[in-house]
Amino acid sequence: MKNFSLAFNNLIRRPGRTLALALLSAFLSLAVFGGSVMVLSLRSGLHSLEARLGADIIVVPSQAQSKVSFQNMFLQGTTGAFYMNASALDQALEVEGVEKAAPQTFLASLKADCCSIKIQVIGIDPELDFTVQPWIARSLSRGLGDMDVAVGCKVEAEVGEIIRIYDQRCKVVARLEATGTGLDTAVYCNMETMNALLAAAEAKGVSHKIESGDEVISAIYVKVKDGCDIDKVNSRLNGHIRKVTAVRTRSMITGVSDSLSGISRTITLLIAAVWGLALIILLLISVLIIRERVREFAVLRLVGASRGMLGRMVLTESSLCGLLGGLIGVGAAALLLFPFAQLIESALQLPYLMPSAAVILLLALGTVLLAVAVSALSSMIAAYRLSRVDPGTTLREGN
Amino acid sequence: MIKAEHISMRYFRKTGTANYFYAVQPTDLSIQPGELAVLMGRSGSGKTTLLNMLSGLLKPTEGTVRMDDLDLYSLDDRVLSRLRGTKIAVVPQGRSAIDTLTVLENVLLPARLCACPLHVEAAVKHLEHLGIAHLKDARPPELSGGELRRMSIARALSQGPDILFADEPTSDLDDENTFLVLSMLRAFAHEEKKAVFVVTHENDARQYADRLYGMDGGILTEK
Numbered sequence: 001m002k003n004f005s006l007a008f009n010n011l012i013r014r015p016g017r018t019l020a021l022a023l024l025s026a027f028l029s030l031a032v033f034g035g036s037v038m039v040l041s042l043r044s045g046l047h048s049l050e051a052r053l054g055a056d057i058i059v060v061p062s063q064a065q066s067k068v069s070f071q072n073m074f075l076q077g078t079t080g081a082f083y084m085n086a087s088a089l090d091q092a093l094e095v096e097g098v099e100k101a102a103p104q105t106f107l108a109s110l111k112a113d114c115c116s117i118k119i120q121v122i123g124i125d126p127e128l129d130f131t132v133q134p135w136i137a138r139s140l141s142r143g144l145g146d147m148d149v150a151v152g153c154k155v156e157a158e159v160g161e162i163i164r165i166y167d168q169r170c171k172v173v174a175r176l177e178a179t180g181t182g183l184d185t186a187v188y189c190n191m192e193t194m195n196a197l198l199a200a201a202e203a204k205g206v207s208h209k210i211e212s213g214d215e216v217i218s219a220i221y222v223k224v225k226d227g228c229d230i231d232k233v234n235s236r237l238n239g240h241i242r243k244v245t246a247v248r249t250r251s252m253i254t255g256v257s258d259s260l261s262g263i264s265r266t267i268t269l270l271i272a273a274v275w276g277l278a279l280i281i282l283l284l285i286s287v288l289i290i291r292e293r294v295r296e297f298a299v300l301r302l303v304g305a306s307r308g309m310l311g312r313m314v315l316t317e318s319s320l321c322g323l324l325g326g327l328i329g330v331g332a333a334a335l336l337l338f339p340f341a342q343l344i345e346s347a348l349q350l351p352y353l354m355p356s357a358a359v360i361l362l363l364a365l366g367t368v369l370l371a372v373a374v375s376a377l378s379s380m381i382a383a384y385r386l387s388r389v390d391p392g393t394t395l396r397e398g399n
Numbered sequence: 400m401i402k403a404e405h406i407s408m409r410y411f412r413k414t415g416t417a418n419y420f421y422a423v424q425p426t427d428l429s430i431q432p433g434e435l436a437v438l439m440g441r442s443g444s445g446k447t448t449l450l451n452m453l454s455g456l457l458k459p460t461e462g463t464v465r466m467d468d469l470d471l472y473s474l475d476d477r478v479l480s481r482l483r484g485t486k487i488a489v490v491p492q493g494r495s496a497i498d499t500l501t502v503l504e505n506v507l508l509p510a511r512l513c514a515c516p517l518h519v520e521a522a523v524k525h526l527e528h529l530g531i532a533h534l535k536d537a538r539p540p541e542l543s544g545g546e547l548r549r550m551s552i553a554r555a556l557s558q559g560p561d562i563l564f565a566d567e568p569t570s571d572l573d574d575e576n577t578f579l580v581l582s583m584l585r586a587f588a589h590e591e592k593k594a595v596f597v598v599t600h601e602n603d604a605r606q607y608a609d610r611l612y613g614m615d616g617g618i619l620t621e622k
Contacts, residue, residue: 006511013499299495302456303509303554304484306477392451395491 007316018321021285024278025325025371026332031274033367034333035267037360038344042260045180045351049256052179053249054131055102055221056230059092060084062243073182079108079120084244086215091241097228098237102128103217105194107201109165119155120186121165123194131221132188140174144190150174152184163187166200180345180353222246259350275374282378290385297386298394307387314383315376322375326368334364401453401562401594402429406462408448408617422448424617425462430562435588435595437604440614446598447492447566449619453596454489454564455479466562484513488555490565495551496539502526503535506554518557525553528583530576544571552580556587562594563587569601581607 011018061084073080083105092101105123124132126143136150144150149170151157161172170193178184189197198216224233230248237246297310305313337344338354345352354360407425411418423445430436430453440446451457453464455471464471466486471479483489488509496505506522509515526532529549531542539547548571555563565584569577581597585607588595597604605611611622 010499295494296497299497300508300512301480302483302489302491302495303558304480304512306480308477309480309512390457391491392447392456395493395495 004316007313007320010313010317011320017289018324021282021318021321021375022325022328024281024285025322025375026328027325028275028278028374029326029329029367029371030333031271031329032370033330033364034337035271036363036367037333037337037355039264039267040355040359040363041180041341041352042263042348042350044353044355046253046256046260048179048353049181049351050253052131052135052181052183053221053252054134054223055249056224057222057234057237057246057248058252059088059220059222059237059241059244059246060218062245064245073106073120078182079118081106081108081218083216083218086217088241088244089217089220092220092222092237095233095236095240097225097233098222099225100128100130100223102130102221103191104129104132104219104221105191105198105216106218107165107194107197110204110206120182121149121194121197122186122188123191123197124188125191129221130223132183135176135179136174136188139176144173144188144193146190146192147171147196148173148189148193150176150188152176152186152188153178154184155187165197166204166206168197168200170197178353179351181351256350263348263350279374279378282375283381286379286382289379290382293382293386294389294394297389298391301389301391302395310387310389311383314379314386318375318379318382319372322372323368325375326371329371330364330367400429400431400467401596402465403427403453403459404463404465406449406452406459406464408445408452408457409460421445421617423452423459423619426619428453428612428619430594430596432561432594433588433592434609435585435597435607436610436612437608438596438598438612438614438619439600439602439604442600444614445617446614448617449614450489450564450566450596450598454487454562455483456489481513484509485515485558486561488558488560488563490548490551490555490563490568492566492570494539494544494547496542496547498539501536501538502531502542502550505539505550506535506557509554509558518559521559522553522557525556526550529553529579545573545576548572549576549580552583556583560593562596565595565597567599568597569599569604577601577603 061082064082086103089101089103092098103125107121107123109119109121122132126133136144140150147168147170149163149172151172151174153176157163157172159172159175162169163172170189195215222233222237224230234246234248238244300310341352341354404427405425406423407421408423409419409421412420426449438446438449448457452459455464458472466482471482474482497508500508503519503522503526506526507517507519510517523532523535526535529552531546531549531553534542534546542550548568552565552568555565563584568584569580572580581604584595584597587593588609613620613622
């Protein structure tokens with residue numbers, strides 16, 4: 001306890017030195033905590049995207065053309081729509097190697113009087129769907145009824161609220177968990193509701209470029225049978241169904257995954273560089289402190305402090321600096337990361353899903369402990385040298 | 400009581416005939432309770448080296464230093480350090496204050512380090528006797544050399560040691576304070592029945608000595 005009180009006393013009465021050491025630790029902690037949260041958020045986002053896509057192949061009309069724009073719908077929540085005849089679903093199910101196939105229909109609402117908000121509306125068939133339905137089921141115990149909608153977590157509508165889409169009144173019955181993808185900005189309904197909305201949109205002059213009376217869908221999510229070659233099934237789908245493009249979901253995720261790996265590598269390298277540099281600076285400061293404090297420690301030896309006591313005092317001081325710095329660093333990182341999460345997400349243009357509060361707390365705790373450990377480690381040389389000060393000679397030399 | 404037997408301090412240095420020289424030649428010495436011993440000598444004669452060896456700060460090249468039958472240099476660091484904070488007090492040459500503590504906190508530091516009771520009133524009384532009680536809440540950088548010297552003496556006296564070593568305790572003091580400090584050290588020896596060992600250049604110190612030693616070229620002689 002006497003070590004602690006002396007160390008604490010030294011820290012508060014040397015505020016400049018204490019603050020400089022703490023800020024260095026804070027810088028380290030900010031880099032580690034901030035970097036780790038970002039990398040974890042990107043990984044969670046990728047996993048979430050994989051889970052939400054949940055299919056091996058997605059079949060879209062050829063007019064959807066590049067998969068990039070299709071990908072943007074998932075990653076960034078851009079609105080858009082493309083259609084093909086619903087008979088494509090039956091054709092897909094005929095293809096050898098296809099285990100399951102589920103349709104989705106897209107519709108973009110307008111930023112106009114007829115619509116409460118501009119959003120992407122996605123119609124699903126709850127009986128066939130194996131990608132979105134399990135996610136909806138986590139927030140809604142029953143199925144989506146007619147004119148019911150479930151909203152993504154970033155849609156500004158509460159449960160029980162009525163939203164207008166092409167002048168159709170839809171009731172919000174569930175608010176879905178965050179996925180960190182563009183799906184968070186979409187609204188989900190069953191196919192009956194979607195058909196009503198499509199008809200209302202037609203009436204407003206929004207053309208589907210499909211022959212009148214035809215039932216339309218926008219995409220088919222395909223699950224390939226175990227043991228079948230996905231590439232071969234993909235080719236068969238492209239050959240069997242006219243005017244469509246079958247895209248392997250992995251190719252969408254690979255791009256995201258590559259970007260994620262690149263960003264993760266950059267962040268890790270930056271953290272390593274910051275730590276290497278800071279460790280050198282901490283060691284240099286430690287050596288400078290030896291020169292500055294040698295007389296102080298000689299006095300302490302003179303009046304009864306043992307070597308062990310002095311060593312512990314130096315370690316206590318540096319650990320307290322590390323603790324203070326760790327808390328400042330984690331706090332600063334939290335202030336930068338959490339309020340600006342959406343800004344970071346849109347700047348990265350990648351799925352970005354914050355880890356759970358428990359994981360963040362563990363990370364914060366780990367970072368603070370790391371800051372304490374590194375501070376203590378860097379002061380080992382000082383602790384050793386200062387505890388071996390010869391008081392007789394030192395106090396005489398300083399005359 | 401401190402008893403030194405055949406202690407010497409030898410340093411390696413190329414001289415005419417040998418590779419070393421003696422800072423303190425083999426010496427026997429004992430300091431008794433109730434006695435003020437004064438050691439005088441020129442600079443570089445080995446006075447401080449002898450004081451450091453006697454006070455447990457510097458292990459002699461050979462010989463033993465005993466305090467109440469304890470061989471100081473056979474003790475482990477923790478025990479010897481505790482002795483230095485309780486039974487042995489040292490007033491070193493030069494500044495010996497911790498700048499982050501107040502004057503009073505500096506005076507109470509030995510007691511705080513050994514987790515002994517803090518006798519604040521006694522500490523303030525010593526500061527009063529030495530004329531610096533008004534500075535008890537000041538920080539060492541605010542004090543003059545003479546005030547710092549008196550603070551060191553107050554710290555040593557507040558320890559209530561069995562033996563007090565003082566290295567040039569009057570070097571920064573004017574005549575009035577020199578008289579005051581030497582009188583206090585003699586009173587401490589005589590009234591408290593403690594041993595006091597003073598190393599000094601001050602000729603006036605002779606008149607306070609119960610036993611007077613001289614040192615020249617590392618050789619101790621009793622006068």
